[in-house]
Amino acid sequence: MAPLNSRRVAYVTGGSRGIGQAVVRALAAANHHVVAVARNREKLDQLVGELTAAGLGVEPAALDVADSTALTASIEKVIAEHGRLDVLVNNAGITRDGLFLRMEDKDFDDVINTNLRAAFVACRAAARAMIRARWGRIINIASVSGITGNAGQVNYSASKAGLIGLTKSIARELAGKQVTANCVAPGFTVTDMTEPLPPRIKDEVREIIPLRRFGTPREIADAVAFLAGDAAGYITGQVIVVDGGMSM
Ligand code: NDP
Numbered sequence: 001m002a003p004l005n006s007r008r009v010a011y012v013t014g015g016s017r018g019i020g021q022a023v024v025r026a027l028a029a030a031n032h033h034v035v036a037v038a039r040n041r042e043k044l045d046q047l048v049g050e051l052t053a054a055g056l057g058v059e060p061a062a063l064d065v066a067d068s069t070a071l072t073a074s075i076e077k078v079i080a081e082h083g084r085l086d087v088l089v090n091n092a093g094i095t096r097d098g099l100f101l102r103m104e105d106k107d108f109d110d111v112i113n114t115n116l117r118a119a120f121v122a123c124r125a126a127a128r129a130m131i132r133a134r135w136g137r138i139i140n141i142a143s144v145s146g147i148t149g150n151a152g153q154v155n156y157s158a159s160k161a162g163l164i165g166l167t168k169s170i171a172r173e174l175a176g177k178q179v180t181a182n183c184v185a186p187g188f189t190v191t192d193m194t195e196p197l198p199p200r201i202k203d204e205v206r207e208i209i210p211l212r213r214f215g216t217p218r219e220i221a222d223a224v225a226f227l228a229g230d231a232a233g234y235i236t237g238q239v240i241v242v243d244g245g246m247s248m
Helices: 018-029 041-053 068-082 105-133 154-177 199-208 217-228
Strands: 009-013 033-038 058-062 087-090 136-141 179-186 239-242
Touching (some): 009 018, 009 068, 009 105, 018 033, 018 087, 068 105, 087 217, 105 154, 105 179, 136 154, 136 217, 154 179, 217 239
Parallel strands (some): 009 087, 179 239
């Protein structure tokens, strides 16, 4: 039996950049040992080096979450090495936008496999340790696109709506074991994902956001950190929308 890490252990996919990186920082600052997952090892090593130097507990796991075997093996290794897995944040996500009449099967499948199937695989691999501990937090990063739909994003919004259904079903299955499952649904957030939008489109988007600005990764991470903590123990099966009021 592996020695039990005295800190809560969190596994955060897409932890190298953007929202995921902010989640890694927030959970590490809240005294978790955090496993940060992404494909690009160099970016991960930079982040881990910085946070480790600051005395925080972080380790990298370089893998593609669409590879179910690698993802399952990585989570099982974390549980074996630390003796626990308390928090799972399924944040890794991609877009392959295009009008649906012209969308290729591959662009649909790639988005579903990375954004939705990987979350299912990770939840399945992580749940047993949480059930054993009678404590666990699953937090899936959805999107307002999964609630309202978005032209040019049938694949992406289907993956995010699917994530909401997946989360609610898992919440029902695991509630009796004191394991919660919730979604955070960001609106437009300043990251590499939204950076390529033309300035004209960004201006138009700001016009339809009641708070008149994009969110910051930190603002999304704060909602995730809340759901990961003891203060959120009675919240399960919910979608917390963090979008400056855009979808109200
Ligand atoms: P970024 O593109 O800035 O970062 C994505 C992160 O996920 C990176 O760390 C990336 O690292 C990792 N990643 C992507 N694909 C994979 C993969 N196949 N395997 C492992 N890691 C992967 O995205 P954001 O921070 O903007 O988005 C994070 C989440 O928030 C996503 O699920 C997104 O859909 C959601 N979201 C974002 C919004 C926004 O406005 N930014 C709005 C609503 C939701 P690497 O490339 O090295 O693998």
